[in-house]
Amino acid sequence: MAFLHDMRFRAYFYQIVAIGFVALVGWTMFATASGNLAKQNIATGFDFLTRPAGFVITESAIAFEATDTVGRAILVGIANTVKVSLLAAIFGTVLGLGVGIARLSHNPLLARLALVYVELLRNVPLLLYLFLWYSLIILILPPVKQAFHLLPGVYLSNSGLVVPAALVESGGLALVACLVGGAAAALVIRITSTRHRVATGRSNHGGLIALAALVVPVLLLWLANGVVVNWDFPTAGKFRLTGGLHVRPEFVALLFGLALSVSANVAEIVRAGIQAVDKGQWEASAALGLSRGKAMRLVVLPQALRIIIPPLTNTYLTVFKNSSLAIAIGYPDLVMVSNTVMNQTGQAIETIAIFMGVYLALSIAISLLMNWYNAHVALKER
Amino acid sequence: MKQALLSICAAALGLAAAGSASAATTLETVKARGKLVCGVSLATPGFAAPDDKGRMQGFDADICRSIAAAVFGDGDKVEFVPTNINTRFQALQSGEIDVLSRQTTHTFSRDASLGLDFGPTVFYDGQGLMVPKSLGVSSAKELTEAAICTLPGTTTAQNISDFFRAINGKFELVVFESPDENRAAFYSGRCEAITSDRSDLASIRAVANNPADYIVLPETISKEPLAPAFRQNDSQWGDIVSWSVWMLMAAEEKGITQANVDEKLKSEDPDVQRMLGATEELGKMLGLDNKWGYNVIKSVGNYGEVFERNVGEGTKLGLTRGPNALWNAGGLIYSPPIR
Secondary structure (H helix, E strand, O other), X not given: OHHHHOHHHHXXXXXXXXXXXXXXXXXXXXXXXXXXXXXXXXXXXXXXXXXXXXXXXXOOOOOOOOOOEHHHHHHHHHHHHHHHHHHHHHXXXXXXXXXXHHHOOOOHHHHHXXXXXXXXXXXXXXXXXXXXXXXXXXXXOOOHHHOEEEEOOEEEEOOEEEEOEEEEEEOHHHHHHHHXXXXXXXXXXXXXXXXXXXXXXXXXXXXXXXXXXXXHHHHHHHHOXXXXXXXEOOEEOOOOEEOOEEEOHHHXXXXXXXXXXXXXXXXXXXXXXXXXXOHHHHHHHHHOOOOHHHHHHHHHHHHHHHHHHHHHHHHHHHHHHHHHHHHHHOOOOHHHHHHHHHHXXXXXXXXXXXXXXXXXXXXXXXXXXXXXXXXXXXXXXX | OHHHHHXXXXXXXXXXXXXXXXXXXXXXXXXXXXXXXXXXOOOEOOOEEEOOOOOEEOHHHHHHHHHHHHHHOOOOOEEEEEOOOOOHHHHHHOXXXXXXXXXXXXXXXXXXXXXXXXXXXXXXXXXXXXXXXXXXXXXXXXXXXXXXXXXXXXXXXXXXXXXXXXXXXOOEEXXXXXXXHHHHHHHOOOOOEEEEEHHHHHHHHHOOOOHHHEXXXXXXXXXXXXXXXXXXXXXXHHHHHHXXXXXXXXXXXXXXXXXXXXXXXXXXXXXXXXXXXXXXXXXHHHOOOOOHHXXXXXXXXXXXHHHHHHOOOOOOOOOOOXXXXXXXXXXXXXXXXXX
């Protein structure tokens, strides 16, 4: 019986027992639930996904009609969730980086303001902020009939912002080709010029040339009338503006609320990350004659990034999950669409399983991406 | 670690036990508990909302009381559970509530696929649209291109989509989870119109700053027969729920009210004698006290009284009887004979 005293054997044994136990509990729950459902004659299964949805989703990132299937309706929900969380993460990170650096500013006014900003946003539940932003938008802005006419074709009301929509008549492909080609060329130029600078120690105009590579082809195409764009101007309909591009208040309030909450978290993470970089790095930069701004950008921030990435992953996961608060203010995210589906089909278990599965899958995807990036920027010890 | 494992074991055993126990009938469960657990709306004035003394008031609440009175002889032996629009059926299926009396529309798919059955229709409703008077609209058909606010629940989103599809019009749908946000968005002009069951619209209008500024459009775009629901495969309990409701309707037909029910005990009318348990033993057939009918009427009054007290013309909701009048007064309210 010597193997009973083998540490390795015992470790594996306990793990197998634990996994087996979790599986047993899960299976018992599943069996009990499905047994009870069958006993009560409650419909189960995922057939409802192929039925026509029959309801309208006004704000959708992908095309959707009432005659489309329930499955597509859920897909619209997923797309809407991804759209708003992605934008909130981007805006929030940029804003948070600024606020985090401002927290460490030597200017006391700026530093205190940043502190107040962070504390106000972090210490009140996000849901209340969403209600606040939404109420402000719909109560302060006028109804659509009395919309503010800001610029020709631009209207602001409590039904949102309406701007002229650009419909590309022809040359769309050429435009995309120019953009992608320009971006690729700019990237290559920038990388080679940086390499050249590092190798020779002489500064060159790599940044400017890269910018030109990005802009010039598009500009040339435009001047040569390669792209024909039709502007769809909003016009006053019977009740509201028709045509144009609508940015609805539900979306704006949610994006705003999420982005601000991300920015407060990012600001704290950035501040902590910068403070964790050894003071000697600042002093060394100063000794080399770098200005404070350059020291921050070239020496401290790149090192802080290594500390920042893991907690940043958490923030991104949180914003993605928090986007489900959309339901409170009428933005059709995954949860709201699922709720409507649940009501029509009555199949709550399946619908909840779908949206839990989607959140789980997307959260894991975010984690994997961030882990990859983390490994990429981590200090490579050889 | 050992303790954690033990507690998980205990939880799993409890789960398995919960799965196997559910043999008792609903009536036995309710009697053993000593009160009825009734699922109602969150806060819908006129249908189910607590008054300033914390007592649940409303049409749906009174339906719960009539069932409690039939079972216990006391209409106050009810625990009201406010149910969410999304989880109401699960609350019923899981046995958390005994009966669901929550402005719930009786539809085919709910009846056939959710493991529940519906009692008699207690309120004939239909989906309508409400607009501010200042909009100058007199028909729902003029609302193409408008923005319309609604709740995600029930079938409202589907009905309004169908309505506009039939007249080939486009519209913008804004869906809110919370009734308060839904109302606020409508009052602020975010939406031109709000859609819900007509009874619910009356309730929304009643809490507006100036109710006279809003009108409910004439179109009724769907049939919404609201009925109490109970778990399938328990006919005895289904009978109790159904006949408690029918007792209210029959009482109105026979002119029995909360005030005169004691006098009516001495009535010569054989129908009335049977209903109030003065003769024959109808209550026993349901497994109830023989005076169940008397108890129901004594605790909430007849159907007409319940209607007028909660949603009628004298209340803030100001609904007329319309299709909810008795069959012999041009309405649809009809009770099978109690004999």
